[in-house]
Amino acid sequence: MARKFFVGGNWKCNGTAEEVKKIVNTLNEAQVPSQEVVEVVVSPPYVFLPLVKSILRPDFYVAAQNCWVKKGGAFTGEVSAEMLVNLDIPWVILGHSERRALLNETNEFVGDKVAYALAQGLKVIACVGETLEQRESGSTMDVVAAQTKAIADRVSNWSNVVIAYEPVWAIGTGKVASPAQAQEVHDELRKWLAKNVSADVAATTRIIYGGSVNGGNCKELGGQADVDGFLVGGASLKPEFIDIIKAAEVKKSA
Ligand SMILES: O=C[C@H](O)COP(=O)(O)O
Numbered sequence: 001m002a003r004k005f006f007v008g009g010n011w012k013c014n015g016t017a018e019e020v021k022k023i024v025n026t027l028n029e030a031q032v033p034s035q036e037v038v039e040v041v042v043s044p045p046y047v048f049l050p051l052v053k054s055i056l057r058p059d060f061y062v063a064a065q066n067c068w069v070k071k072g073g074a075f076t077g078e079v080s081a082e083m084l085v086n087l088d089i090p091w092v093i094l095g096h097s098e099r100r101a102l103l104n105e106t107n108e109f110v111g112d113k114v115a116y117a118l119a120q121g122l123k124v125i126a127c128v129g130e131t132l133e134q135r136e137s138g139s140t141m142d143v144v145a146a147q148t149k150a151i152a153d154r155v156s157n158w159s160n161v162v163i164a165y166e167p168v169w170a171i172g173t174g175k176v177a178s179p180a181q182a183q184e185v186h187d188e189l190r191k192w193l194a195k196n197v198s199a200d201v202a203a204t205t206r207i208i209y210g211g212s213v214n215g216g217n218c219k220e221l222g223g224q225a226d227v228d229g230f231l232v233g234g235a236s237l238k239p240e241f242i243d244i245i246k247a248a249e250v251k252k253s254a
Pocket residue numbers: 010096166170171172173174210211212213231232233234235
């Protein structure tokens with residue numbers, strides 16, 4: 001089964017209601033490849049989820065940027081996976097490096113969240129990636145494997161998981177991984193899945209790249225054999241996000 005190109009826009013903690021409407025209007029008017037070619041998901045801050053869902057074109061989907069690790073209750077400030085399901089929000093981003101670093105989310109905690117969200121029926125964009133220090137010390141694959149293992153230890157059905165490889169040093173820095181660097185890690189990650197999960201999961205799970213993706217570098221990155229799309233931060237707030245969605249065409253002509 002071919003892996004459908006996936007483009008996610010992570011708006012992080014940005015925007016006013018007016019700005020969000022403007023971004024959605026731009027997306028709604030864009031001519032992009034069909035749903036058969038590319039799956040597009042945008043992830044606004046929590047408070048804007050219902051607004052975005054209500055005005056976004058029907059061939060694009062919404063994602064939350066996080067959710068709680070277990071059933072709701074006395075967890076002030078958290079939003080449960082069940083609430084997202086209740087609002088018909090299909091996707092959630094979990095394990096983003098900003099949350100791992102700023103909110104001390106461990107591999108195990110992220111693994112628990114992924115398993116819980118999937119069990120409630122959400123689809124998950126699970127983020128992994130190494131810091132610059134880890135890359136320079138040669139431990140990129142050990143770090144990414146440990147992050148993925150914490151998920152694999154808790155999840156058996158991978159059909160609703162997209163893995164986002166996001167090297168921390170490339171996020172928001174303008175210092176994008178080279179196509180070869182991205183391909184190398186994606187290939188290693190796929191081999192890790194084949195060895196530790198199954199050949200089928202390795203072949204079918206989409207591994208997308210994130211970190212300073214923009215309208216200029218998306219085609220070459222997207223043309224790599226094991227790069228199945230992108231998780232885009234800064235550029236997803238700009239009209240160039242449409243060019244990034246269109247990069248899905250590189251796989252059609254490959
Ligand atoms: O989730 C998205 C990533 O953190 C990438 O962000 P960026 O495109 O601004 O580097």
